[in-house]
Amino acid sequence: MQPENEEELAAIIRGSNGPLRVTGGGTRLYPGEMGGSRLDISAIAGITLYEPEALTLVARAGTPLADIQAALASENQMLAFEPDPRAGSTIGGVAAANASGPRRLSAGACRDAMLGVRFVTGAGEVVKNGGRVMKNVTGYDLVKLMAGSRGKLGALTEIALKTAPVPPARATLSLSGLDDAQTIAAMTTALSGPSDVIGAGRLPDGRVILRLEGLPGSVELRAKALKQMLNSYGDAELTEGDTDFAILRDFAQNVTVPLWRIVLRPSQAAPLLSQLPGRHAVDWGGALIWAEAPPDWMPVLPPGSRATRVVGEAASLPEPDAVTTRLNAGLRTKFDPRGVFGGEA
């Protein structure tokens, strides 16, 4: 089913008993999400408002991510978070997945750039929340609730986003030959200083990469200071641009074996890295680990951390506590009283 507009979508949902799987490009369905009739949002598309001078863009949910990135690029702007650009993915899918790349460390996640939403609930009711301004505390922030809700609360139809100017200059510093503990320590040192490091990770080839952005003179000065600050970790190599960060951002996109996404405190990362069975990448200064693993492998998680297998068979660790489970389930029932939206709890 592929409704052309919000009213049609609402009518379909009202007339259905489910299970429905709301999809954009279908490029980021987690394992276990493929069931149900596809409710394809991709025809509800188009940028409805773009005000570069106010740093805001509003688009219908089915708008291809690529179209939005092209529109922004024409005004020398970008999305402040950094979703990987997999072909066919839609802004609704990005929002529903809270897809956020390496810049999350400094610029925040997709949810932090979402200013407002429209969506259709499981009862077929059209609801809006938030707006298109940077500061808004009018009522509850359902925008955050919809971000990352993966089609379980409602079908997003429109999203207002904060945009960002493209920084005039970018540079990447890289360090080679560091072990797990040194990797985390080097990133922590970089992120604890005044250099305004806006990305920090480690590529599967073992190189630790740090990103700087801003006005050209400033980037040059900070790169020098940062190199100095890190000299006990070796001689950092400086390159212009951020090609390495594109590789890091896109790592999970091209994986075919089972892949885990692990979020933890950076101070917990080194011991976990040492137990990984295969190729992996580190992002967010040590707070995110993408890890390839054999199908039967399970991570041993430090307290407070979380892991989800995003390719392969569905798995999520640890189980949420009873109160969180009750709140999640309660909200799903309110937004989708008849339970038409399929998918995991």
Place this chain on the structure above:
Amino acid sequence: MEMPAPDTAVIARRDAVAARLRQALGDPAAVITDPVETRAYECDALSAYRCPPLMVVLPSTTEEVSAVLRICSEEGVPVVPRGAGTSLAGGSMPTADAVIVGLARMNKVLEISTDDRLVRVQTGRTNLSVTDAVAGHGFFYAPDPSSQLACAIGGNIAMNSGGAHCLKYGVTTNNLLGATVVLMDGAVVELGGPMGEGQGLDLLGVVCGSEGQLGIVSEAVLRILPQPAGARPVLIAFDSPVTAGACVAAIIRSGVLPVAIEFMDRPCIAATEDFCGAGYPDCEALLIVEVEGTEPEIDEQLFLIRQIAQRFDPLEFRESRSAQESQRIWLGRKSAFGAMGVISDYMCLDGTIPVSQLPHVLGRIAELSQECGLGVANVFHAGDGNMHPLILYDANKPGDLERCEALGADILRLCVEAGGCLTGEHGVGVEKRELMSAQYDPPDLEMQMAVKDVFDPEWMLNAAKVFPLAVSAPRRGQNAA
């Protein structure tokens, strides 16, 4: 302003409830029933509306908060959470049948982890003292409401507070990684996690900004940032507020990212000059733009900002060359509210508009002000369109307050029509409750109330706030019945 009638049955059981609470907390001084002492809690910073609470309870730990809520829930007693009481929207104003749960004793720092760049605190701790706790490590907590000396982290979370520097660093929700929340039935839940990611839905995101209606936040994990090398403001003066507004938009677009862009218009400048003599130029509007970095980085950014400003023929471009000069540039802005208070009674609005609408909205506010016959002074965070029009009136003149309220409502509706919203940082509380329908349709409000149903099914927590009274009546009714 209307509040629901208090539940007389609850009031009649006051002593029995107080006895249970005293027993649970162990410390008799943690439960205040003396009417002389509870008077200190009868209002917040929206002092026009007052009501002494049934009693005040001051827990010291999450466990105590849990015990208090469980008892109140069993006894059917409404609860109003309170941080420092600096809400400008009446958010922590009590009703006569409500227990105030004050977090003032809960001010401990529980953990500082510079490796993870976070701090964990009890939520009665004041905003500024969080930064004080980590400053020695070279870090700071970014959200900086003007009330930061007094207001508590719990209130900041409930109101999703912002400050002058949120243009670069975001507001509370962008700097909150986790929270310990006590639900009305006493259940304790940890929300968020590493990088703020929780399990399943973003419950932390919806608790932040929920104005104390979903649960009491007893502990918070906050993101801390390394202190910048330095900061410097410039003052740019214009012969028209519209030009100043256009200059703001041009700076935002350019790719320099100031940490703050503040705006003041002539009435406001005149008042602050009389009040503190900051030495501001004679002009129709001025901007204070602050940038951060090392000295050469600051120079580079200011060079660009000067180039942009030049296109708008500024009357003056005053660059600070010393700490004292920086202080003087900020002095007038920081004294603005106090200065206006000296010359007149005023009502401070808090609407947000798209930055592109600044010229239009400023023009329209001037027209509305003229039609209504009350002066309006403007001072605000221009970088993100969060306006604070101050309506000047005479509290002693019959009819003035009503005219002032009517003009205030007109201006907020104007903000919504211009694509903005009713409140950018102060919250809805009781103050803007009835205006919610100007921004949200019935299904929008219904969905928000459904969220409260999940967290607080009996509508016991701060229930007569945020939603228009008539709209929330059926739900609050359950509780009374």
